[in-house]
Amino acid sequence: MDRVLGSGIAEKRRFLNPLGADKPLKSPLPRETLDRARTYRLQRIRQQLAQHDCSAILLYNPVNIRYALDTPNMQLWTMHETVRYALIFLDGPAIIFEFKGCEHLCRDLPEVDEIRNSRSWHYMSHGYRLDERVEQWADEIADLVKTHGGGNARVAMDRIEPPALWALERRGVNYVEGQELTERARSIKSADEMELMRWAIRVAEAAMARMHENSLPGRTEQEIWAELHYENIRSGGEWFETRLLSCGPRTNPWYQEASDYVCNEGEMISFDIDMIGPYGYCTDLSRSWTCGHTPMTDTQRRLYATAREQIEHNLSVLKAGMSFREFTDKSWRIPEKHQPYRYTLALHGVGMADEWPLVPFHTDPEAAYEGVFEENMVVCVESLIAEHGTESIKLETQVLLTEKGAERLDAFPWEET
Incomplete structure (x- = not known):
C-alpha cells in the first residue's frame, strides 16, 4: 500500500479494510515473530531484576503480565480485582497464578514455566474471610521466594495492596518498588x-x-x-x-x-x-x-x-x-x-x-x-x-x-x- 501522506477523502479511503466491510483484517506476520518478541520481553524483565538486585518480581498489573508472559486473560476486570498475578524469578521459574477455571489458557505459552490457581482475596468473593485469605496468599509467595530466590528476599512488586505487603514483610520478604523496573523494561x-x-x-x-x-x-x-x-x-x-x-x-x-x-x-x-x-x-x-x-x-x-x-x-x-x-x-x-x-x-x-x-x-x-x-x-x-x-x-x-x-x-x- 502506498504510504504517502495525503489529505482528502480518497486518500483516507485507501486505509479502509481492503477485505471489505464484512471481513476482518488478518495479520500477515509469522508465528516466529511473536515467539521472538515473547522471549525478548521476558529477558528485558529479568535484566531489570539483575540491575536492581532483586530475586523476583510480583506482577498484578495485567499490562505487565501480558508483556512478560503474553497472557491476556480478562485484563480490564483484573485491573481492579486481586484475582490474577505472576511471580517471575531472576534464576528460577516464571509462574502464572491464574483465575480458577482458566488454567488451560496458559498451557501453550512458551515463557510460562508453571501454572497455579490464584489465591484471590478481594472483598467481593471473600468478605469476612479476607484476612485469612491474605495470610494463605502470603505463605505461598514467601515459600516460593525461599525456594527459588537463592537467599535474596528482595522482591519487586508493580502493584500491591497494603494488607498483602504487610503480610509479606512479616515473612521476611523485602519490598522493592517495581513500576520503574517494568516501565524501563517495556520502553x-x-x-x-x-x-x-x-x-x-x-x-x-x-x-x-x-x-x-x-x-x-x-x-x-x-x-x-x-x-x-x-x-x-x-x-x-x-x-x-x-x-x-x-x-x-x-x-x-x-x-x-x-x-x-x-x-x-x-x-x-x-x-x-x-x-x-x-x-x-x-x-x-x-x-x-x-x-x-x-x-x-x-x-x-x-x-x-x-x-x-x-x-x-x-x-x-x-x-x-x-x-x-x-x-x-x-x-x-x-x-x-x-x-x-x-x-x-x-x-x-x-x-x-x-x-x-x-x-x-x-x-x-x-x-x-x-x-x-x-x-x-x-x-x-x-x-x-x-x-x-x-x-x-x-x-x-x-x-x-x-x-x-x-x-x-x-x-x-x-x-x-
Whole structure:
C-alpha cells in the first residue's frame, strides 16, 4: 500500500479494510515473530531484576503480565480485582497464578514455566474471610521466594495492596518498588515488537478510516466512536483505555468522552484513540476533521495549522540520545493565547499501553524530570490547540526514535488547510 501522506477523502479511503466491510483484517506476520518478541520481553524483565538486585518480581498489573508472559486473560476486570498475578524469578521459574477455571489458557505459552490457581482475596468473593485469605496468599509467595530466590528476599512488586505487603514483610520478604523496573523494561522495543506494533497501527488506521466514512451529520459521538471498536475487535484487537471523542462545542474544554451528542455538519470532530490492538500493542493517535467533511472555517483552519506546526516542529528536534530537558528547551513555544487550553504533556512513551517516559511542555518546567531518549523507544507526540470560545484541534502521531531522528509509524492523512 502506498504510504504517502495525503489529505482528502480518497486518500483516507485507501486505509479502509481492503477485505471489505464484512471481513476482518488478518495479520500477515509469522508465528516466529511473536515467539521472538515473547522471549525478548521476558529477558528485558529479568535484566531489570539483575540491575536492581532483586530475586523476583510480583506482577498484578495485567499490562505487565501480558508483556512478560503474553497472557491476556480478562485484563480490564483484573485491573481492579486481586484475582490474577505472576511471580517471575531472576534464576528460577516464571509462574502464572491464574483465575480458577482458566488454567488451560496458559498451557501453550512458551515463557510460562508453571501454572497455579490464584489465591484471590478481594472483598467481593471473600468478605469476612479476607484476612485469612491474605495470610494463605502470603505463605505461598514467601515459600516460593525461599525456594527459588537463592537467599535474596528482595522482591519487586508493580502493584500491591497494603494488607498483602504487610503480610509479606512479616515473612521476611523485602519490598522493592517495581513500576520503574517494568516501565524501563517495556520502553525499548525489539525489531519483532516493532513488527507487531506496525500491524496494530495498520488496524487502527483502518478503524480511523471507518470512523471518517461515518462522521456524518445526525450521528452521535458514540455512534462514530463505535466504528473504531468494531474494526479493532473484529481484527484481533482488545480494548480501549479511553473514549475520547467529542464534537463541536464539546471539544473545548478537552477530556469530554463520547456521548449521545448529535454531530452537526461543519462541526469539528476531535478524538484520541488509545487503542489496545492486535497482539496487545497500543496505537495512540489523534485526529480532527469536520463533520460531513465540509471545508474548514477560517478559525478551524487557523487552529489546525497551528496544531500541525507544533507537531512538525517537535518531530524535527526529537531524536535518540537527546535528554528530556534538551527536548523541552528546543520544543515548540506555545503562544500565550493557547496556553490555558494546552494538552497535559508534550509526548509520552507507548508500548502495550501509554508508558514511560512522559515529558511536559516548556510551560510546566516543575514537572520535568531527568532522562534520555534511547534508540528504539516509541513515543507519541501531542498537540491540543484551542482559544477561548473555539473548538479544540487534537493531533497526535506515533514515532520510533533513532539516532537520526523520529520515524513516523502512522501515515493516516492530516487534513487540508
